[in-house]
Amino acid sequence: MAELAHCVSFKLCRSTADWLMAKTQVRPVVGIVCGSGLGGLADMIKDSDVFEYSDIPNFPKSTVHGHAGCLVFGTLSGKPCVCMQGRFHLYEGYPVQKITLPMRVFKLMGVQTMIMTNAAGGLNPDFRVGDVMIIKDHINMPGFAGVNPLSGPNEDRFGVRFPCMSDAYDRELRRMALAVGADLGFSDFLKEGVYCVLGGPSFETIAECRLLNRLGADAVGMSTAHEVIVARHAGMRCFALSLISNKAVMDYDSEARANHEEVLETGRLRAVQLEKLVSTLVGRIEEQQRLLRNAPRPN
Ligand code: HPA
16 A cells, blocks of 8 residues: 555655646646547647656556547636546556546646546436536545545645545536536536446446436446545545436346447537536636635735
């Protein structure tokens, strides 16, 4: 365990952050993680500096089809950002501590707000393929078996030993995203719900989908929650979206079969709107911070 903690120690994350800061002038305040088929967000970033994961010291390598494997620095809606075009998953075989290393590196570079996107299977019977779910909470199923990115010695310079997770998904950002969605005319397909993470890579059985739905999950996927745990530990605000790329199969008579191609195809169909939602939201985060800076100080 101590060996694993070493791979995300303050010193090691600091050395990766320093390496990146020596190579880019951008000092990001927003971090974005693009899910399967949603990497187009990175292409909206202006004046970009791009680094392949394989060139970044201490970074794992991305191995999944549909995940590009680049870190893109630049500006989105006028704001300095860093965007992961492709993320790391438990099923790639990396320890959970290692797949969340970028969150700590971003924190050391000055990121205050993290925005994550993913593709997920819809468990809530009211959800349709193509819906976008604002994550209001998660169920970290691997955590029930001790697979938590914060296990091992605590790195106090990032955060406390026992971080609170009841406010993991920032309420204000969720409220703003609903408002942005309404302004853009997206209310019909914008939902809110609970995301359950599993280890993958096999998709869920019918019995597992039924179980997760009964447990209160609205969508199921293989990412995001670990990143949110590490980002919250380090004091960053988190906002996350799931694109419902397929309906989880709950019925033994159904002929439907979950598959990765459908996940990527739904991403392509909804990608432009999802990108618009995130980029508009990023612009408003800045406005909100400016308002706060200019607000009268409480006595
Ligand atoms: N299950 C798990 N992960 C997923 C799914 C799913 O149905 N769809 C996209 N990612």
